[in-house]
Amino acid sequence: MNGVICYIGIGSNLGNSLNNCKNAVELISRIRGVELKSVSSFYRTEPVGNESQNFFMNAVAEIKTILSPADLFEALQAIENNMGRKREIKGGPRIIDLDLLFYGQNVISESDLKIPHPEIHQRRFVLEPLFEIASYFIHPSFGISIRGLKDRLKDNKIVEKIKES
Secondary structure: OOOEEEEEEEEEOOOOHHHHHHHHHHHHHOOOOEEEEEEOOOEEEOOOOOOOOOOEEEEEEEEEEOOOHHHHHHHHHHHHHHOOOOOOOOOOOOOOEEEEEEEOOOOEEOOOOEEOOOOHHHOHHHHHHHHHHHOOOEEOOOOEEHHHHHHHOOOOOOEEEOOOO
16 A cells, blocks of 8 residues: 555553554554554553652554544544543543544644654653654654654653553
């Protein structure tokens, strides 16, 4: 398939977070016009912002897609909604969170869609799994690799790779 390489942040801290993330990966792989290329390990991560909530499970998926950024974003939101995502408290607990981190080297700034995701460079829970599968990827707004962003990171929140049996 021709298409654009994209990265999707995956997170959950309600219910069985690991299963929620794995189910989301499976659903992403079923989107027509999307080919799942790789998935990072899963990481247990300390919440950022609203800290009085459960730790999260996080991962990053690499896909190739022929969908437009808007159509891909819509498909990811449909997965969130179908899995029971409620948008009640910004930064609050969620059954699933799917963030379109990068869409190739495109920079998009619309009211409902910002790519690259505006907080990637400040969040260890995104950069650790992203580094695992795409350390070489260059952030299109900063011209710095994921490795370089991770090396400059000031976020000291807990991010631990989980060992799966």
